[in-house]
Amino acid sequence: MTDAAHTAAKKLPERTVERLSEYRRMLLECLRQGRTHIYSHELASMHGITAVQVRRDLMLIGFSSDTKKGYAVEVLIDFIGTILDSPDPLNVGIIGMGNLAQALTHYFNGKRTQLRITAAFDIDPQKAGRTVAGVPCYHMDTFVETALRHDIRVVILSSPSSVAAGMVDPILRAGVRGVLNFTSTPLNFPDSVYVEDYDIITWLEKVAYFAKDNR
Amino acid sequence: MTDAAHTAAKKLPERTVERLSEYRRMLLECLRQGRTHIYSHELASMHGITAVQVRRDLMLIGFSSDTKKGYAVEVLIDFIGTILDSPDPLNVGIIGMGNLAQALTHYFNGKRTQLRITAAFDIDPQKAGRTVAGVPCYHMDTFVETALRHDIRVVILSSPSSVAAGMVDPILRAGVRGVLNFTSTPLNFPDSVYVEDYDIITWLEKVAYFAKDNR
Numbered sequence: 328m329t330d331a332a333h334t335a336a337k338k339l340p341e342r343t344v345e346r347l348s349e350y351r352r353m354l355l356e357c358l359r360q361g362r363t364h365i366y367s368h369e370l371a372s373m374h375g376i377t378a379v380q381v382r383r384d385l386m387l388i389g390f391s392s393d394t395k396k397g398y399a400v401e402v403l404i405d406f407i408g409t410i411l412d413s414p415d416p417l418n419v420g421i422i423g424m425g426n427l428a429q430a431l432t433h434y435f436n437g438k439r440t441q442l443r444i445t446a447a448f449d450i451d452p453q454k455a456g457r458t459v460a461g462v463p464c465y466h467m468d469t470f471v472e473t474a475l476r477h478d479i480r481v482v483i484l485s486s487p488s489s490v491a492a493g494m495v496d497p498i499l500r501a502g503v504r505g506v507l508n509f510t511s512t513p514l515n516f517p518d519s520v521y522v523e524d525y526d527i528i529t530w531l532e533k534v535a536y537f538a539k540d541n542r
Numbered sequence: 543m544t545d546a547a548h549t550a551a552k553k554l555p556e557r558t559v560e561r562l563s564e565y566r567r568m569l570l571e572c573l574r575q576g577r578t579h580i581y582s583h584e585l586a587s588m589h590g591i592t593a594v595q596v597r598r599d600l601m602l603i604g605f606s607s608d609t610k611k612g613y614a615v616e617v618l619i620d621f622i623g624t625i626l627d628s629p630d631p632l633n634v635g636i637i638g639m640g641n642l643a644q645a646l647t648h649y650f651n652g653k654r655t656q657l658r659i660t661a662a663f664d665i666d667p668q669k670a671g672r673t674v675a676g677v678p679c680y681h682m683d684t685f686v687e688t689a690l691r692h693d694i695r696v697v698i699l700s701s702p703s704s705v706a707a708g709m710v711d712p713i714l715r716a717g718v719r720g721v722l723n724f725t726s727t728p729l730n731f732p733d734s735v736y737v738e739d740y741d742i743i744t745w746l747e748k749v750a751y752f753a754k755d756n757r
Contacts, residue, residue: 344751348744352726356703372730411747413754419746430645431742438726438743442750481746481753488571505753507746511567511653515587521752523745527646528653529563530740531634531696531722532626535657536559537736538696538720539628 339387344411346376346384351407357400366397412441420479420503422470422494423486424449424459427509431483432460446477450490470494474501481505488512554602559626561591561599566622572615581612627656635694635718637685637709638701639664639674642724646698647675661692665705685709689716696720703727 339347350370357365367385368378385391385398388410392398421428424447432444447464449455455466465473467486474482482503484491491512498506499520506522508514511529516522554562565585572580582600583593600606600613603625607613636643639662647659662679664670670681680688682701689697697718699706706727713721714735721737723729726744731737 338752341748341752344748345744348747349728349739352741352744353728356727359703411751413750417750417754419750427642427645427649430642434642435742435746442746481750483746488574503753505749507742507749512571513564513568521749523749524564525740525742525745526567527650527722527740529560529567530738531650531657531698532563533556533559534720534722534736534738535628535632535634535696536626537553537556538718539632 339410343384343387346380347388347407347411350381350384351404351411354400354404354407358404363400364394364397365400365403369397415441417442417481418445418477418479419443419481419483420446420448420470420474420477421462421483421485422448422467422498423484423490423510424451424454424464425485428483428485429460431485431509432462436461442481444483446473446479448473470497471501474503479503481507483507483509484514485509554625558599558602561595562603562622562626565596565599566619566626569615569619569622573619578615579609579612580615580618584612630656632657632696633660633692633694634658634696634698635661635663635689635692636677636698636700637663637682637713638699638705638725639666639669639679640700643698643700644675646700646724647677651676657696659698661688661694663688685712686716689718694718696722698722698724699729700724 353370354365367381371378371381390403390406419442421432421444428447432447436444444462447459447462448467448470449464450467454464457464479501480503482498484494484506486494488510491510491514495514495516504520506514506516506520508522508524509526511526513524514522568585569580582596586593586596605618605621634657636647636659643662647662651659659677662674662677663682663685664679665682669679672679694716695718697713699709699721701709703725706725706729710729710731719735721729721731721735723737723739724741726741728739729737
């Protein structure tokens, strides 16, 4: 699919994007186990949804398969990749390079080839100007020009809450269009920026709430 | 609210629980900034929802306030706490104590008093039997009896994908009822266990997907 076709393509609904990403993870696990084919009902049961939903999602993205053996695992992984991944590598920046951010960077880089954390930002003079967790770390003050120079499209915001809100404007000026908000500060971005809140505290509280009376 | 009342109380919808947790974060930020009161439309705009939704959520949990100055920040924080938090401390276990898990443990403990990571599990003999990131680390083989002894209600699953699926049964036998799945392996739990997938790869892919053409 050409870049122009990607741009012109209508965006999929959020939940579909999440499910496609989950299908890919399951398919990669199948590949790891040496499986070559998988049926829609198997993909469905691994995820707690219906086979109808799986088939509907794959039809929506234009994947068709008429083998009686089920979907070819590698072919489907690649096809989902053409939908989910950018045709070109996409650079991710990480703002705030504390221990958790460093651990995340190590964990994440290498898992996906088209999506990489390529720059980190921090105010700590011990980190700025050095390579940290395998990526070059720059001083926070240079964020806008560095992000523009590195063509950073997505940032992970993992700085302390007290500075997070102050990063909204620089993030906008740097042309960043997606934010994974790892802080507990809600951020006020315009609709042109896609934001996901990924604060572990909120998620653990939610799990605890639904778990606490389940005995 | 007594423990019996908590148990009898009907569970709130998932999105409401998420929003309440987000309101609390915003309110704690207000508290940090020295604000004593906040209006529903301010809470709403910080989160990109309507004031009507905020008022509806608070009415649903039984919070009423008729001061013209808006909601009293500290009072509302405490009230949300009676809804979201267990009346007793709730113990969290973390399965797999790699660098990311250790960073998470340091980050998380201390943020909420009723919810603490109190035990870690790993197969590494250098970690089992020691205190890691401030919590006692036990050998994975002892998971079921240790989790029962520690009354672990919720686990964070952060082990390698290859062992994650094998932990489903021990988690069930240990009476755990909530799982924050940090791995990229989809897990097949019965409905009695509340599971949230928190795989950073999926979330970053989703942000990148919606960000990639936003220029």
